[in-house]
Amino acid sequence: xxxxxxxxxxxxxxxxxxxxxxxxxxxxxxxxxxxxxxxxxxxxxxxxxxxxxxxxxxxxxxxxxxxxxxxxxxxxxxxxxxxxxxxxxxxxxxxxxxxxxxxxxxxxxxxxxxxxxxxxxxxxxxxxxxxxxxxxxxxxxxxxxxxxxxxxxxxxxxxxxxxxxxxxxxxxxxxxxxxxxxxxxxxxxxxxxxxxxxxxxxxxxxxxxxxxxxxxxxxxxxxxxxxxxxxxxxxxxxxxxxxxxxxxxxxxxxxxxxxxxxxxxxxxxxxxxxxxxxxxxxxxxxxxxxxxxxxxxxxxxxxxxxxxxxxxxxxxxxxxxxxxxxxxxxxxxxxxxxxxxxxxxxxxxxxxxxxxxxxxxxxxxxxxxxxxxxxxxxxxxxxxxxxxxxxxxxxxxxxxxxxxxxxxxxxxxxxxxxxxxxxxxxxxxxxxxxxxxxxxxxxxxxxxxxxxxxxxxxxxxxxxxxxxxxxxxxxxxxxxxxxxxxxxxxxxxxxxxxxxxxxxxxxxxxxxxxxxxxx
Amino acid sequence: xxxxxxxxxxxxxxxxxxxxxxxxxxxxxxxxxxxxxxxxxxxxxxxxxxxxxxxxxxxxxxxxxxxxxxxxxxxxxxxxxxxxxxxxxxxxxxxxxxxxxxxxxxxxxxxxxxxxxxxxxxxxxxxxxxxxxxxxxxxxxxxxxxxxxxxxxxxxxxxxxxxxxxxxxxxxx
Numbered sequence: 001x002x003x004x005x006x007x008x009x010x011x012x013x014x015x016x017x018x019x020x021x022x023x024x025x026x027x028x029x030x031x032x033x034x035x036x037x038x039x040x041x042x043x044x045x046x047x048x049x050x051x052x053x054x055x056x057x058x059x060x061x062x063x064x065x066x067x068x069x070x071x072x073x074x075x076x077x078x079x080x081x082x083x084x085x086x087x088x089x090x091x092x093x094x095x096x097x098x099x100x101x102x103x104x105x106x107x108x109x110x111x112x113x114x115x116x117x118x119x120x121x122x123x124x125x126x127x128x129x130x131x132x133x134x135x136x137x138x139x140x141x142x143x144x145x146x147x148x149x150x151x152x153x154x155x156x157x158x159x160x161x162x163x164x165x166x167x168x169x170x171x172x173x174x175x176x177x178x179x180x181x182x183x184x185x186x187x188x189x190x191x192x193x194x195x196x197x198x199x200x201x202x203x204x205x206x207x208x209x210x211x212x213x214x215x216x217x218x219x220x221x222x223x224x225x226x227x228x229x230x231x232x233x234x235x236x237x238x239x240x241x242x243x244x245x246x247x248x249x250x251x252x253x254x255x256x257x258x259x260x261x262x263x264x265x266x267x268x269x270x271x272x273x274x275x276x277x278x279x280x281x282x283x284x285x286x287x288x289x290x291x292x293x294x295x296x297x298x299x300x301x302x303x304x305x306x307x308x309x310x311x312x313x314x315x316x317x318x319x320x321x322x323x324x325x326x327x328x329x330x331x332x333x334x335x336x337x338x339x340x341x342x343x344x345x346x347x348x349x350x351x352x353x354x355x356x357x358x359x360x361x362x363x364x365x366x367x368x369x370x371x372x373x374x375x376x377x378x379x380x381x382x383x384x385x386x387x388x389x390x391x392x393x394x395x396x397x398x399x400x401x402x403x404x405x406x407x408x409x410x411x412x413x414x415x416x417x418x419x420x421x422x423x424x425x426x427x428x429x430x431x432x433x434x435x436x437x438x439x440x441x442x443x444x445x446x447x448x449x450x451x452x453x454x455x456x457x458x459x460x461x462x463x464x465x466x467x468x469x470x471x472x473x474x475x476x477x478x479x480x481x482x483x484x485x486x487x488x489x490x491x492x493x494x495x496x497x498x499x500x501x502x503x504x505x506x507x508x509x510x511x512x513x514x515x516x517x518x519x
Numbered sequence: 520x521x522x523x524x525x526x527x528x529x530x531x532x533x534x535x536x537x538x539x540x541x542x543x544x545x546x547x548x549x550x551x552x553x554x555x556x557x558x559x560x561x562x563x564x565x566x567x568x569x570x571x572x573x574x575x576x577x578x579x580x581x582x583x584x585x586x587x588x589x590x591x592x593x594x595x596x597x598x599x600x601x602x603x604x605x606x607x608x609x610x611x612x613x614x615x616x617x618x619x620x621x622x623x624x625x626x627x628x629x630x631x632x633x634x635x636x637x638x639x640x641x642x643x644x645x646x647x648x649x650x651x652x653x654x655x656x657x658x659x660x661x662x663x664x665x666x667x668x669x670x671x672x673x674x675x676x677x678x679x680x681x682x683x684x685x686x687x688x689x690x691x692x
Contacts, residue, residue: 119616119617121616121617121619121620122616122617122652122653123616123652124652127652127653159618159621160569160570160602160621160625162600162601163600164568164570164578164581164582164598165570165578166570166573166575166578167570167571167618167621187617188572188615188617188618188621189570189572189573189612189615189617189618190615190617190653191572191613191615191648191651191653191654192648192651192652192653192654193648193651195651195652195653196647196648196650196651204647207647208647208648211574211576211646211647211648212574213574213575214573214574214575214576214577214578214579214672215575215576215579217574217576258579258582271520271524274586274587275523277582277583277585277586277587277588278533278586278587278588280583280586281583281586281588284583294580294674295576295579295672297576297671330523334520334523337520338520513575514575515572515573515574515575
């Protein structure tokens with residue numbers, strides 16, 4: 001850590017700034033510069049925020065957590081190869097495998113070269129490169145990591161699971177009841193979202209962004225909208241900024257209610273699920289009345305919002321906050337007071353602080369293990385700089401801590417909703433008495449392509465969305481990186497040494513998105 | 520907690536009245552079921568949910584059916600853990616190519632007579648993902664579909680109406 005160079009110090013020395021990238025700078029590196037950066041990464045603590053490809057280049061985003069400096073670095077890969085970041089940033093590995101499957105760019109000396117999203121079922125290889133290839137003639141089965149040892153047995157689970165959840169494959173290796181290794185195999189819900197976005201209008205791409213992960217539809221729409229607005233220098237009406245935050249906080253508490261109930265249900269305490277799911281339903285119904293959609297899908301759009309709350313909206317929302325406060329507190333007391341429940345959640349599925357820092361893991365998984373970052377604070381975005389809230393942090397890193405982070409975040413979000421409703425800028429009224437929607441047009445900038453990036457805090461953690469908008473207003477490249485990318489790998493670590501029966505509990509306490517990860 | 524339970528007992532149910540079985544759904548089914556179902560299900564349906572590539576929005580609303588407000592089980596409809604226990608497959612998503620085989624195998628493992636519901640706009644027509652290299656498109660390109668419940672995602676009340684239509688028709692045949 002000591003003697004480490006500032007992020008911009010190094011990049012100004014080894015890179016060339018690229019014009020038209022906002023709000024953070026982007027640097028183009030030479031291969032030597034990229035290698036020098038890897039060497040520097042081995043000795044410092046910069047967080048890898050994202051790694052994505054396009055046809056002849058890779059881009060990586062980094063943050064110096066203490067200073068909050070953020071930058072994107074790019075390397076042209078005319079030979080279709082780039083030096084891997086995974087030896088110095090293990091979180092890069094699956095992203096590199098995805099880049100290889102989609103664009104055919106190979107990460108040299110990567111820690112794991114197996115395919116990731118490509119299951120040999122698309123009928124094409126490297127579909128997003130400029131020379132897609134015919135499918136492999138005789139694709140073999142996916143090679144799982146070898147396991148050796150006495151008394152070990154394997155339990156394959158999925159892709160179709162027993163519950164109403166998304167598909168993915170889990171390969172457990174157990175010794176008796178104890179899990180000695182979990183290996184995840186994801187990619188089953190890969191829909192080709194990044195490919196579909198290419199060439200689409202901003203409006204059509206926004207509809208895709210809203211469907212990256214249904215439970216985070218507001219957050220993904222917001223990240224996409226903010227990235228596009230950053231690229232094109234669009235100023236969003238103040239009322240829209242506040243309405244967006246209102247939706248984001250409603251989405252956060254609805255999901256946390258669902259998760260808290262589901263974790264307890266997986267510990268055979270169904271009472272809590274019944275209660276929490278009623279609170280969740282209460283939130284969704286108010287969302288429906290205020291925004292016309294229970295999940296608030298397609299309500300955040302580039303330029304503003306597509307709907308404003310009705311006149312009785314503020315009263316409904318304040319009622320909601322009061323009602324939830326009254327009903328949530330006794331349930332928290334019950335959670336905290338039930339020994340049978342605590343017996344399952346305390347000290348189960350521990351993730352160490354070292355690991356969350358190495359993987360740059362955000363959200364409740366990071367915050368339950370001592371990593372207190374929140375995109376609403378750093379880098380921060382409006383209107384949160386005007387609002388009072390705390391970011392809860394615990395250090396136990398177990399299922400119980402992840403539940404408590406959610407509980408505390410629900411309380412914070414209720415307070416945020418209250419503050420937003422009370423302080424939101426009024427409805428602008430035109431001279432003719434009409435009330436135009438708080439939304440401004442978003443269009444291309446003529447000749448040149450513009451690039452933008454946004455970091456947004458979803459209920460699950462930090463989302464990064466990077467976008468390049470063509471001069472004609474179509475999308476050239478968009479990469480939405482869900483928080484799950486840096487949480488999934490840690491689930492493998494969390495379950496190690498726990499019993500197989502505790503896996504649902506650990507899994508639910510993470511509640512990673514399959515769709516948001518597979519894209 | 521016991522005070523809480525006592526209050527629930529005396530406070531009356533939170534469950535809401537059922538919506539009417541949805542009419543277009545009823546019409547769609549009546550035709551198919553007459554040919555398909557000899558066995559009567561006795562107003563009981565076991566459903567296996569299969570996510571074939573959804574964004575998980577449909578799953579959230581399907582989950583809501585199990586909450587005390589919609590309380591699906593009062594109609595004799597319940598979600599089961601295995602296709603081998605199921606009468607109905609409730610399929611969501613634009614059937615990603617990576618899930619095509621898993622969906623087919625799940626259908627194949629479901630005993631006859633069986634029904635398939637395409638749930639949500641993606642399952643019905645591929646939705647916003649229909650032109651992707653990674654998606655098959657409508658569920659009916661992989662397995663035969665008996666009932667379609669549109670929406671993005673369908674509201675729980677709409678899901679309930681569709682399922683009740685299935686129940687009414689299957690009981691009548």
